[in-house]
Amino acid sequence: xxxxxxxxxxxxxxxxxxxxxxxxxxxxxxxxxxxxxxxxxxxxxxxxxxxxxxxxxxxxxxxxxxxxxxxxxxxxxxxxxxxxxxxxxxxxxxxxxxxxxxxxxxxxxxxxxx
Amino acid sequence: xxxxxxxxxxxxxxxxxxxxxxxxxxxxxxxxxxxxxxxxxxxxxxxxxxxxxxxxxxxxxxxxxxxxxxxxxxxxxxxxxxxxxxxxxxxxxxxxxxxxxxxxxxxxxxxxxx
Numbered sequence: 001x002x003x004x005x006x007x008x009x010x011x012x013x014x015x016x017x018x019x020x021x022x023x024x025x026x027x028x029x030x031x032x033x034x035x036x037x038x039x040x041x042x043x044x045x046x047x048x049x050x051x052x053x054x055x056x057x058x059x060x061x062x063x064x065x066x067x068x069x070x071x072x073x074x075x076x077x078x079x080x081x082x083x084x085x086x087x088x089x090x091x092x093x094x095x096x097x098x099x100x101x102x103x104x105x106x107x108x109x110x111x112x113x114x
Numbered sequence: 115x116x117x118x119x120x121x122x123x124x125x126x127x128x129x130x131x132x133x134x135x136x137x138x139x140x141x142x143x144x145x146x147x148x149x150x151x152x153x154x155x156x157x158x159x160x161x162x163x164x165x166x167x168x169x170x171x172x173x174x175x176x177x178x179x180x181x182x183x184x185x186x187x188x189x190x191x192x193x194x195x196x197x198x199x200x201x202x203x204x205x206x207x208x209x210x211x212x213x214x215x216x217x218x219x220x221x222x223x224x225x226x227x228x
């Protein structure tokens with residue numbers, strides 16, 4: 001099955017700096033890669049996703065890049081703000097019909113300091 | 115607010131007991147996914163239902179079962195509870211049958227087994 005590794009486990013940046021979180025996946029058939037943000041005690045919220053037919057996707061201060069050859073994808077947050085502080089999870093899934101499921105990384109705790 | 119609702123918000127029960135968690139998907143969504151989140155395990159996929167039928171199975175224990183009803187709400191039943199079952203249980207919903215459709219999470223049920 002799919003295995004997703006996520007790094008770093010914790011990340012501290014100053015307000016205004018950029019943050020990068022990286023994930024690698026094992027199943028070359030994976031074709032959908034969402035990112036979720038989870039604030040303390042809250043639900044995971046989908047913030048951006050990318051599919052395997054695209055190399056990069058951007059939404060305001062957030063971007064995701066995908067390298068299918070190397071089987072890794074990254075989340076980039078620019079001009080970080082205190083409200084970006086949360087745990088971020090990457091996930092991957094292959095399109096295998098009835099057996100498809102999201103496999104999550106172990107999470108990155110991002111702390112944006114003033 | 116994702117439009118996915120879960121009840122109850124908190125549940126405290128004793129070892130050996132049985133509990134039922136309830137989830138109502140977003141309007142129009144046919145899939146319901148159940149996840150377990152514990153401190154040391156991250157987000158673990160348990161089971162998925164699509165339009166009333168079991169669609170995919172993850173790391174769900176035999177003591178756990180689920181179903182989706184004709185009105186598309188879903189229930190997760192946990193029996194013979196153990197201390198290690200203490201966790202946050204999330205459901206998520208999506209419009210399509212496979213995990214490469216966007217999933218929207220409910221607020222979760224925090225289960226404490228004493």
